[in-house]
Amino acid sequence: xxxxxLQQLSRRFGxxxxxxxxxxxxxxxxxxxxxxxSGCGKTTTLRMITGLLQPSSGDILxxxxxxxxxxxxxxxxxxxxxxxxxxxxxxxxxxxxxxxxMAHVDKxxxxxxxxxxxxxxxxxxxxxxxxxxxxGGQQQRVALARALxxxxxxxxxxxxxxxxxxxxxITMRQLIRTIQSELDITAIFVTHDQEEAVMLxxxxxxxxxxxxxxxxxxxxxxxxxxxxRVAQFFRSDNFLSGIRTGAAVQTSVGEITLDPExxxxxxxxxxxxxxxxxxxxxTQGSGQGNTVVGQVESPIYxxxxxxxxxxxxxxxxxxxxxxxxxxxxGDEIYLRLPxxxxxxxxxxxxxxxxxxxxxxxx
Amino acid sequence: MTLDTKPxxxxxxxDYEEVRGTESRATLWVRWIVLASIAxxxxxxxxxxxxxxxxxxxxxxxxxxxxxGARAWIYAADDSSRVFEGLWNSLKIGGLVTLMAIIVGxxxxxxxxxxxxxxxxxxxxxxxxxxxxxALVATMGIHQIFIRLGLTGTVFGVALVHLIPAIPYFVLxxxxxxxxxxxxxxxxxxxxxxxxxxxxxYVTLPAISSGLLVASMFTFLISWGQYVTTxxxxxxxxxxxxxxxxxxxxxxxxxxxxxxxLVFVAPAVIVLxxxxxxxxxxxxxMGGFGKI
Numbered sequence: 074x075x076x077x078x079l080q081q082l083s084r085r086f087g088x089x090x091x092x093x094x095x096x097x098x099x100x101x102x103x104x105x106x107x108x109x110x111s112g113c114g115k116t117t118t119l120r121m122i123t124g125l126l127q128p129s130s131g132d133i134l135x136x137x138x139x140x141x142x143x144x145x146x147x148x149x150x151x152x153x154x155x156x157x158x159x160x161x162x163x164x165x166x167x168x169x170x171x172x173x174x175m176a177h178v179d180k181x182x183x184x185x186x187x188x189x190x191x192x193x194x195x196x197x198x199x200x201x202x203x204x205x206x207x208x209g210g211q212q213q214r215v216a217l218a219r220a221l222x223x224x225x226x227x228x229x230x231x232x233x234x235x236x237x238x239x240x241x242x243i244t245m246r247q248l249i250r251t252i253q254s255e256l257d258i259t260a261i262f263v264t265h266d267q268e269e270a271v272m273l274x275x276x277x278x279x280x281x282x283x284x285x286x287x288x289x290x291x292x293x294x295x296x297x298x299x300x301x302r303v304a305q306f307f308r309s310d311n312f313l314s315g316i317r318t319g320a321a322v323q324t325s326v327g328e329i330t331l332d333p334e335x336x337x338x339x340x341x342x343x344x345x346x347x348x349x350x351x352x353x354x355x356t357q358g359s360g361q362g363n364t365v366v367g368q369v370e371s372p373i374y375x376x377x378x379x380x381x382x383x384x385x386x387x388x389x390x391x392x393x394x395x396x397x398x399x400x401x402x403g404d405e406i407y408l409r410l411p412x413x414x415x416x417x418x419x420x421x422x423x424x425x426x427x428x429x430x431x432x433x434x435x
Numbered sequence: 436m437t438l439d440t441k442p443x444x445x446x447x448x449x450d451y452e453e454v455r456g457t458e459s460r461a462t463l464w465v466r467w468i469v470l471a472s473i474a475x476x477x478x479x480x481x482x483x484x485x486x487x488x489x490x491x492x493x494x495x496x497x498x499x500x501x502x503x504g505a506r507a508w509i510y511a512a513d514d515s516s517r518v519f520e521g522l523w524n525s526l527k528i529g530g531l532v533t534l535m536a537i538i539v540g541x542x543x544x545x546x547x548x549x550x551x552x553x554x555x556x557x558x559x560x561x562x563x564x565x566x567x568x569x570a571l572v573a574t575m576g577i578h579q580i581f582i583r584l585g586l587t588g589t590v591f592g593v594a595l596v597h598l599i600p601a602i603p604y605f606v607l608x609x610x611x612x613x614x615x616x617x618x619x620x621x622x623x624x625x626x627x628x629x630x631x632x633x634x635x636x637y638v639t640l641p642a643i644s645s646g647l648l649v650a651s652m653f654t655f656l657i658s659w660g661q662y663v664t665t666x667x668x669x670x671x672x673x674x675x676x677x678x679x680x681x682x683x684x685x686x687x688x689x690x691x692x693x694x695x696x697l698v699f700v701a702p703a704v705i706v707l708x709x710x711x712x713x714x715x716x717x718x719x720x721m722g723g724f725g726k727i
C-alpha cells in the first residue's frame with residue numbers, strides 16, 4: 074500500500090562502507106528480496122528502512138515523503154526477525170496484540186483483530202499459549218501475525234524461511250505470498266539463499282559488497298545475468314572468453330553464434346555464458362553449429378540426471394546430462410550451446426587494483 | 436485363575452520401580468550430599484546461635500545449657516541495646532543503596548552488555564576496581580570530601596559510600612543479563628510502534644526482572660554487611676546492625692551476641708532461599724557469575 078523509494082542510500086561504519094549509493098524504487102504491494110552473501114549490506118539496508126539505523130547519506134521516501142525524521146515507532150515499517158521472535162513473557166494473543174496496544178486501540182477491537190489475524194495465519198485456538206509452548210513454525214506465524222495486525226506501511230522480513238525444514242518452508246512460503254497479496258502489503262525481505270528469493274519475491278535486488286548489482290524479476294538472474302559474479306551466485310559457472318563480431322564470437326575452441334537481438338552490445342572482447350541446464354550434451358558430434366568439444370573431468374550420478382565437470386579450453390564447465398549417460402573421466406564430449414541461450418556477461422572477476430579502497434573491510 | 440492374574444500384577448510395578456530407581460540413583464546421591472552440606476554449613480551454625488540466644492547458663496562439659504531464659508531477647512528488644520535503631524537504619528540504607536544501584540547501574544550494565552564502544556575495557560576495569568582495592572581505601576579519601584559536603588553522619592552519605600563495593604557486583608551481573616537478552620526483541624517492539632519507555636516497561640523489564648531481583652538482593656546484602664565504611668562515614672551517629680553487633684562479639688555475653696546475630700543473619704537466609712529459586716530457574720543470572 075506504500076511505495077518505498079531508496080535514493081543514493083549509503084551507510085558507513087567507521088572506515089567500512091556497508092551500503093553504497095543504493096537506488097531502488099519498490100512499488101506499492103510489491104514483494105522485493107534483498108539477496109546477497111552475508112556482510113553484503115542487505116540487513117543494514119533493511120534496518121535503515123525501519124529507522125533503527127540512520128543512513129550516513131541519501132534518503133528514504135514512503136509515498137514520496139522522506140521518513141528520515143520519523144522515529145522507528147511511528148514509521149510503520151514493521152520488522153520480523155529471524156530469531157528471538159516472540160516476547161517470552163506474553164502469550165500468543167498478547168504478542169499479536171502488542172502493536173495495537175501501543176497504538177492505544179480499544180481492548181475489544183484488539184481482541185477482534187487478533188482473532189481475525191490468527192485465523193488468517195491458521196493459529197486459532199492457541200491464544201493463551203506462551204512462546205516456548207509453540208513449534209518453530211508456529212512461532213514464526215505468530216511473529217508474522219503480530220506484524221500484520223498493525224497494518225504496516227512496509228513489512229520487513231529477515232530470512233523468513235531460514236529456520237524451517239523443507240516441508241514447512243513450502244507451507245510458509247505459500248502463506249506469506251497469500252497473505253501479502255490478500256492484504257496488498259509492500260514487503261521487503263533479506264536472504265542469502267537465492268532459491269528463497271526466487272520463490273517468494275516479485276523482484277530480486279542482488280547486492281555484493283554494499284553495492285546493488287542487479288535488480289529484476291527472478292528469471293532475469295537466470296536468463297540475463299549482468300556480470301560473471303551474478304551468474305555464479307545463481308549457480309552458473311560456465312564462461313568462455315572470445316572476440317565478438319556481430320552475431321559471432323570467436324573463442325579458443327571455435328566460433329559461437331548468438332542472437333544479436335537478445336544480446337545487444339558492442340563488438341570486441343566478451344565473456345559468454347550458458348546455464349548448465351541449457352547446454353545440450355552428446356557423446357558424438359551432431360554436426361550442428363555452436364558445438365564445442367570438451368573433456369569429461371568427473372561425472373557425478375545425481376539420480377534423475379548426471380552432473381558433469383567438463384574442461385572447455387582453459388575453463389571448467391558444469392553441465393547436466395541424462396541419468397543414462399555413459400561418460401567416463403577423460404572421454405571427449407560435445408557441448409552444443411543453443412543460440413537462444415548464449416548470453417554475454419561483464420567480467421567483474423575481482424582484480425585487486427579494481428577494488429575501491431573503502432569497500433574493503435578493515 | 437490366581438496363577439494367571441498374579442504375575443502381571445506383581446511384576447509390572449516392580450519393573451517400573453527398578454527402572455526409576457537406577458535412573459535417579461546418581462542424582463539422588465548428589466541431592467543428599469548437597470542437602471547435607473547445607474545442613475552442616477548453614478543450618479547447624481544457625482541452630483547453635485539459636486540455642487545460645489536462649490542459654491542462661493551453659494558451662495563446658497554440658498551439651499545443652501543447664502538453665503534457659505529469654506534474657507538476651509528481652510535485652511535485644513530493649514531500646515538501650517539499639518538493636519531496633521540499627522535494624523531500621525540498616526534497612527533504610529540497604530534499600531537506598533539498592534535503589535541507587537538500580538538507577539546508576541541499570542543504564543551502565545545495559546551499555547556494557549549490549550553495546551561496543553571505545554574505552555569499554557577501561558570502564559569494565561574501573562568497575563572491577565572496588566573489588567580489587569578494598570572499599571576502605573576509597574572511603575578514607577572520600578571521608579575528607581564528605582566532611583566538606585556535610586555528608587558525614589547522614590544516612591544518605593553512608594548509603595553513597597556503600598554504593599562503592601555494591602556497584603561492581605550489580606553491574607557485572609546485570610551486564611551479562613543484558614548480553615544474554617540481546618536487542619532483537621526491543622527492536623521488534625520499536626518497529627511495532629512502542630516508544631522507548633513502553634519498550635522498557637513492557638518488553639525489557641519483564642525479560643530481565645528475575646536477574647534484576649537477584650542483583651538487587653545481592654546489592655542489599657553487601658550494604659547490610661558493611662562495618663568499617665559505615666563507622667567512618669557515619670561517624671558513630673548512624674548506627675547500623677553490624678555496629679550494634681560487633682562490640683558484643685568481643686564482649687562477655689554470648690547470649691546477647693547470638694540473639695543479635697540471628698537478627699543480623701535473617702535477611703541473608705531469606706535472600707538465599709529466595710534467590711536459589713530464581714537462580715535455578717534463570718540460567719542467565721548464573722552467566723553473570725561466570726563473567727567475573
